[in-house]
Amino acid sequence: DYLVESKEIDYRQELAGGEFVEACVELANSDYLVVSLQQKNYLLAIAPTRLHLNVPAQKQYVVGQTVGAEVACTVNSSGREADVSSLPIVVIDERTIAPPRRRLPVGSLAKAKIKSVQLMQLNVSLGDRWHGRIHVTEIFDDLPQKNRPLENFKEGQEVEGVVVGFRESKSSQSLAITQKNLRQTMAEVSLKPSLVSLAKRSAFSEIESFLAKDLLSTSKRGDMVCGVVSQLQKSGLGVLLTPSVKGKVNSLNCSLDPEIVASPASAFEIGQSLSLEVVAVNNEQEVLELSLIGSDSCRPGNVAVCRIGKELIGRGFHVQLPGKKFGFLALTDVGDEYSEKPVESVPEGSFAKCYVLSTDARGYFDVSLRKSRANPEELPTPIVDEEIKSVTDVEVGSILRGYVSSVAEKAGVFVRLGRNVTGRVKITNLFDGFVKKWAQKFALGQLVKAKVLSIEESTGNLELSLKLSHVDPEAAKKEDSSKAKRRKVKDEEAGAENEEVDEASDLEAADDHSVVLRDDDESGDEEASLKLSVSFDWKAPPEAVAKEVGEEEVDRNSAPESASVKRKVTKRQIRAEKIADEQNIFTRERALMDDDSIPQSADDFDRRLASNPSSSMLWLQYVAYYTHVAEFDRARAVAERALKTMPFHDEAGKLNIWTGWMNLENLYGTEESLLRVFDSALKQNEPLAVFTRLADIYVESGKLDLAEKLLRTMVKRFGSNRDVWLRFGVYYMRRGKLDSARGLLQRSLKVLPQKWHVEVISKFGQMEFDYGDADRGRSIFDGILKSYPKRADVWISYIELMTKHRDWDAVRELFEQALCLNFSKRKLKLFAKRYIDFEEKYGDESTREAAREKASEFLL
Numbered sequence: 001d002y003l004v005e006s007k008e009i010d011y012r013q014e015l016a017g018g019e020f021v022e023a024c025v026e027l028a029n030s031d032y033l034v035v036s037l038q039q040k041n042y043l044l045a046i047a048p049t050r051l052h053l054n055v056p057a058q059k060q061y062v063v064g065q066t067v068g069a070e071v072a073c074t075v076n077s078s079g080r081e082a083d084v085s086s087l088p089i090v091v092i093d094e095r096t097i098a099p100p101r102r103r104l105p106v107g108s109l110a111k112a113k114i115k116s117v118q119l120m121q122l123n124v125s126l127g128d129r130w131h132g133r134i135h136v137t138e139i140f141d142d143l144p145q146k147n148r149p150l151e152n153f154k155e156g157q158e159v160e161g162v163v164v165g166f167r168e169s170k171s172s173q174s175l176a177i178t179q180k181n182l183r184q185t186m187a188e189v190s191l192k193p194s195l196v197s198l199a200k201r202s203a204f205s206e207i208e209s210f211l212a213k214d215l216l217s218t219s220k221r222g223d224m225v226c227g228v229v230s231q232l233q234k235s236g237l238g239v240l241l242t243p244s245v246k247g248k249v250n251s252l253n254c255s256l257d258p259e260i261v262a263s264p265a266s267a268f269e270i271g272q273s274l275s276l277e278v279v280a281v282n283n284e285q286e287v288l289e290l291s292l293i294g295s296d297s298c299r300p301g302n303v304a305v306c307r308i309g310k311e312l313i314g315r316g317f318h319v320q321l322p323g324k325k326f327g328f329l330a331l332t333d334v335g336d337e338y339s340e341k342p343v344e345s346v347p348e349g350s351f352a353k354c355y356v357l358s359t360d361a362r363g364y365f366d367v368s369l370r371k372s373r374a375n376p377e378e379l380p381t382p383i384v385d386e387e388i389k390s391v392t393d394v395e396v397g398s399i400l401r402g403y404v405s406s407v408a409e410k411a412g413v414f415v416r417l418g419r420n421v422t423g424r425v426k427i428t429n430l431f432d433g434f435v436k437k438w439a440q441k442f443a444l445g446q447l448v449k450a451k452v453l454s455i456e457e458s459t460g461n462l463e464l465s466l467k468l469s470h471v472d473p474e475a476a477k478k479e480d481s482s483k484a485k486r487r488k489v490k491d492e493e494a495g496a497e498n499e500e501v502d503e504a505s506d507l508e509a510a511d512d513h514s515v516v517l518r519d520d521d522e523s524g525d526e527e528a529s530l531k532l533s534v535s536f537d538w539k540a541p542p543e544a545v546a547k548e549v550g551e552e553e554v555d556r557n558s559a560p561e562s563a564s565v566k567r568k569v570t571k572r573q574i575r576a577e578k579i580a581d582e583q584n585i586f587t588r589e590r591a592l593m594d595d596d597s598i599p600q601s602a603d604d605f606d607r608r609l610a611s612n613p614s615s616s617m618l619w620l621q622y623v624a625y626y627t628h629v630a631e632f633d634r635a636r637a638v639a640e641r642a643l644k645t646m647p648f649h650d651e652a653g654k655l656n657i658w659t660g661w662m663n664l665e666n667l668y669g670t671e672e673s674l675l676r677v678f679d680s681a682l683k684q685n686e687p688l689a690v691f692t693r694l695a696d697i698y699v700e701s702g703k704l705d706l707a708e709k710l711l712r713t714m715v716k717r718f719g720s721n722r723d724v725w726l727r728f729g730v731y732y733m734r735r736g737k738l739d740s741a742r743g744l745l746q747r748s749l750k751v752l753p754q755k756w757h758v759e760v761i762s763k764f765g766q767m768e769f770d771y772g773d774a775d776r777g778r779s780i781f782d783g784i785l786k787s788y789p790k791r792a793d794v795w796i797s798y799i800e801l802m803t804k805h806r807d808w809d810a811v812r813e814l815f816e817q818a819l820c821l822n823f824s825k826r827k828l829k830l831f832a833k834r835y836i837d838f839e840e841k842y843g844d845e846s847t848r849e850a851a852r853e854k855a856s857e858f859l860l
Contacts, residue, residue, distance in 0.1 A: 015040060015074050015088055023047065023090060025065045033061055035069065035090065045069075045088045064185070068093045106163055107207040109199045112189055114157045117150055119271035120228060120240070124159070124189060132187030134161060135243040136228050136271070139191045143226035143273045150271070161189040162199045164211055188243065215245045216281065219288055222295055223278045232265040234807070235775050239276065239290060246287050250775075252305055252322040253279065253291035258351040261305045279323055297322050298356055298365060303374055306354040306367055308346045310770065314405050314444030315416075317346060319354070319367055324773060326736065327365030329354070330419040331403045331445065336370050337384035338401050340447050349806045357419075364736060366419065388418030391460040396452050399471050404446040407439050415450050415464055423462030425450065432467050432476065613645050616653035620660045632668050639664070643684075655685050659693045666697050688718050692727070699731070707731065715744075719751045726763050733771035741767065758784060762794050769801045777801065778810075792818075792827050799834070808842055812851075819854060832858040 015037075023035035023045065033047040047069055049061070061067075069090035112124035112132065122134040136149055143149060153159075165188040190196075198207050219225065227247055231238025236254060239247040251261050260267040268274075276290040291297065297304045298321050306327070309318030316330040334342045346352060346369065355373035357366040370387060371378055385401050388394060394417065405422060406414040413425040430438055442448075449471045450464040469476040605622045612618060619642035626635035639661040646653055658681040665674040681690045691714050698707035711728045718724045725748040732741035745764045749757055761784055768777030781798040788794065795818050802811045815835040819828060832855030839851040 015043070015071055017071055017073060019071045020093075021069055021071060021090065023067050023069045023092075025061050025063055025067065028061045028063060033092075034087075035067070037090075043088075045071075045090045047090050047092050106165060106211070107199060108163050109196070110161060110163050110187075110189065112159050112161055114153060114155055114159065116155060117153050119148070119150070120230065122150065122153055122159075126163075126187055126189070130187050132163075132189050134159075134189045134191055135240075136273070137226070137240060137242050138164070138189070141192050141194050143228070143275075145273055145275060147269060147272045149228070149273045159191055160196065161191045162195045162207070164188050164190045164195070215242055216283075216286060216288065219278050219281055221278055221280060225276050225278060225288070225290070227274055227276055227290070229268050229270055229272045229274065232268060232270065234263070234265075234809070235778075237264055237268060239274065241288065247276065247290045248287055249276065249290045249292060250322065250324075252307065252320070252351075253293055253297070256293055256303060256305055256353065258305050258353055261351045291322065293322065295323070298325050298359075300356050300358050300365075302356050304354060304356060304367075305351055308348055308350050308352065310348060311343055314403070317348075318771075319365075320773070321354075321356075321365060321367070325363065325365060327356075327359075327367050329367050329369065330416070332385075332388070332416060332418050333357075333366075333368035333370055333373075336372050336387075338403070338447055342445075347806075362736065368419075388421050390418075391421055391455060391462065393418070394421065394452055394455065394462060396455055399449060399451050401447060401449050404442050404444055404448060407442050407444070409439055413442055413448075413466070415448060415466075417450075417462070421462070423450065423452070423464040425464045425466050429453070429463075429465040429467055429470075432469050609645075614647055614650060614653065616642070616646065616650070616656040619646070619657055623660055623664065627664060627668070632664070635664055636661070651685065655681075655689055655693070658685060658690065659697070662694055663697050666701055666703075688714075688721065688724070691718070695727070704735070715747075720753070722748070722752055722756045722760050725752065725760060729764055729767055733767045736771075738772045741772070758788055758791060758794065762797055766797065766801060769805065774805055789821055790823070792823060792830075795831070796834075799838075803838065803842075811838060811842075812847070815851075816854065819858065825858070828858045831855075 021037045021039055023037055025033055026036050026044070027034035030049065032049055035045055035047050036042040037045055047067075069092045072089045072091050074088045110126050112126050112134070114122050114124055115131075116123045120136050122139075124132050124134055126132055137143065139149070167186050167188060195207065195210060198210065215225070225241055225247070227239035227241040229237050230240045230246075234251065236251040237249040239249060241247050251264055254264050255261055255267065257267075274292065276292060277295050278288055279291045279295045280289040282289055293304070296302070304322055306319040306321050306329070308329070309320060309326075311317050312328075314331075316328055316333070319327045319329050321327055329346070331342055332338070334346055339345060352369050353374045354367040354369050357368055357373075359365045368374065368387075372383055372387070386393075388400070394400070400417050402415040402417040402423070404413060405416040408414070411424065412427045413430065414422055415425060416422050427438065430441075435441065448466055450466055451470040453463040453465050453470075455462055465471070467476075468479065602622075602625070605618070605625065609615070609618060609622070619638065622638045622642075623635045626632070626638060639657055642657045643654060646657070658677070661677050662674060662681065665677050678690065678694055691710065695707055695710050695714070698704070698710060708731070711724075711731055714724045715728055725744065729741045729744050729748075732738070732744060741764070745761070748760055752760060761780060765777045765780035765784070768774065768780060781794065781801075784791065784794050785798070795814065799811055799814050799818075802814060815831060815838070818831045819835070823831070835851050835855050836848075839848045843851065
């Protein structure tokens with residue numbers, strides 16, 4: 001306003017009474033005209049159309065007409081707001097009135113001279129008074145498929161066309177500060193031969209009906225149209241079909257070449273003409289959604305390009321297909337040769353050519369990236385891992401590779417051999433020998449080799465074996481041979497030690513089991529005699545003597561045998577047994593004293609709870625103990641006892657007990673018993689927490705209908721809580737119900753307070769990135785930042801999401817936009833540090849240097 005004011009004051013000072021000026025009519029009224037004085041930088045002035053109030057105007061004026069005028073008076077408007085009364089007054093000299101421009105009738109033929117050739121249009125002049133343009137879509141009946149359709153036209157060339165309309169455009173001959181609303185009328189001209197032919201025959205009714213056709217309202221799916229590229233974006237192409245009808249081509253609809261889909265700008269250019277097929281009509285945005293590969297590219301049996309989405313560990317990947325469709329890529333369909341880490345060959349966010357296998361009732365597709373499917377002309381020979389479509393493709397005794405899809409402690413390992421074919425490996429068929437913690441040897445998605453042991457024809461169940469002796473006998477023999485060698489070395493080492501122990505044992509046995517011989521030197525003249533080493537009672541009855549002697553003989557007879565057994569045990573084994581016994585005793589004592597260890601019996605639980613009755617975790621372990629042994633009534637009794645025993649102020653602990661009880665009833669009880677426990681829990685806990693726990697229980701147990709019903713109840717009962725809406729949104733998104741989730745967002749904004757709107761919208765935007773359409777997620781965040789540019793938390797979330805989706809250029813653009821905003825110094829410093837950290841991790845030397853230079857002014 002200051003600039004405008006200063007300009008006006010300067011030129012008013014130069015304006016003198018009686019001065020003759022040239023004026024252009026800007027506004028025509030019955031009493032006065034508003035004119036602009038061209039020599040005075042388009043200064044506005046008032047020109048009366050009649051000289052007396054009782055005398056009507058003698059002339060009719062039109063906007064854009066040029067007149068000569070004499071300055072009658074100037075008005076000093078200093079300190080006043082600019083209005084009509086503050087403008088200078090001029091008197092029109094009727095002798096200098098130029099005739100008004102004659103408007104060209106629509107449908108008439110006109111000679112045009114080309115002033116300049118642009119990528120999208122020809123700028124032309126029609127005589128001395130009219131300017132216009134010829135849009136590239138108005139030159140040919142059938143637009144040629146060329147990169148530059150207008151390259152044959154030259155500046156100064158004369159053409160004959162049909163006036164099809166007029167449009168208002170801003171004039172570039174004056175500054176926007178002084179002439180903000182000054183517009184110029186431009187003629188729209190068409191060179192289409194069919195239209196020119198109608199104009200030459202003066203078939204105005206046919207021309208009128210031709211021009212009245214609305215491409216947007218008459219187009220339908222499958223129609224072929226011609227358009228010109230007007231925008232190049234990473235998400236696709238912007239296309240102009242007519243001067244007023246726009247179209248867009250999603251990147252997945254641009255080509256069957258993944259490299260072109262990843263970067264459309266590498267294959268297309270502005271002004272290039274294309275032949276396109278209509279995919280959908282978006283009446284809300286008034287745009288046609290188009291495709292260069294056809295509208296039915298996702299039909300089963302066709303080849304398309306897909307975008308790899310989030311990995312489902314042990315199963316495969318989500319994929320996005322043309323036409324805003326989604327599908328699933330199984331691990332066994334990633335390639336014709338399985339790899340240990342398939343995620344490295346198809347990283348999230350990358351594009352790949354795929355073969356559409358099938359679709360279900362929900363419109364969810366199964367796809368394959370195998371070259372034998374998507375690129376049969378590049379088929380490698382031979383195929384390492386054949387595609388297994390059904391159980392009929394499997395034979396007993398065949399050795400196949402697959403991915404571990406599940407590990408069950410009691411059932412064994414399940415291996416996915418094909419998209420719809422899974423086999424079970426019993427625990428006894430996992431290894432040739434005994435492995436104690438076998439479950440730790442397998443991970444979801446692990447590549448294994450299995451042998452088919454049996455096929456149950458009635459159910460199609462497969463029994464597999466992972467034993468090395470089954471899948472690779474030669475390798476098993478080599479391993480057995482190496483084990484035998486290692487065992488032989490150990491036996492030799494142990495044998496040398498046993499010989500030393502045997503000698504010591506023989507000496508000990510001789511001392512223990514010898515008879516006492518009296519030498520002549522000890523007995524004097526007495527005759528040598530045999531003495532028993534045990535006392536003998538001569539007065540004892542014969543039976544006792546016999547018994548005593550018999551026991552001694554038995555001991556003597558058994559002594560050598562006992563010694564021989566003793567010689568087989570080495571000192572190392574004796575020490576090991578002793579250490580093991582001591583360790584068992586220590587472990588048992590430690591378990592009794594350790595509060596963190598899990599008790600192994602009901603007595604252990606009771607003993608532990610006697611000293612710690614307020615531990616909800618210990619009570620839940622007690623309930624689980626009875627649940628594992630199928631004593632459900634006792635488990636319920638323990639839960640009820642826990643609720644009575646725990647202190648009343650421990651609300652969180654009691655809620656955990658109620659949750660465990662509801663889970664028990666959900667798995668092993670009836671619906672009525674679950675609802676009874678649920679009602680009781682509502683009376684003694686915060687209702688929202690109980691509803692949330694039960695919803696999680698339903699989801700985890702696969703009871704999705706009950707979960708959705710409960711979530712609907714929650715949004716009605718707790719509609720003012722944003723977490724309830726977000727939880728429901730995540731539920732819909734994870735199950736592919738994208739439209740329902742988006743409708744839920746609109747409902748939540750009508751109910752939630754205004755202060756939560758930004759957070760809720762940003763959370764739903766994150767859901768789009770994680771489970772839905774990433775482009776839609778970008779649009780959501782762009783809309784938030786446009787309305788709330790100072791929300792640093794939204795900027796950071798947006799940057800993290802784009803980093804996760806590996807769109808480096810978009811991340812750099814976001815950092816640069818954030819650093820240009822009027823944040824506090826602390827926040828700008830935070831963004832600068834994050835920018836440098838990002839480039840250090842993902843950029844190259846040039847981008848790192850640019851980031852340091854950009855961020856240096858904020859880090860000082």
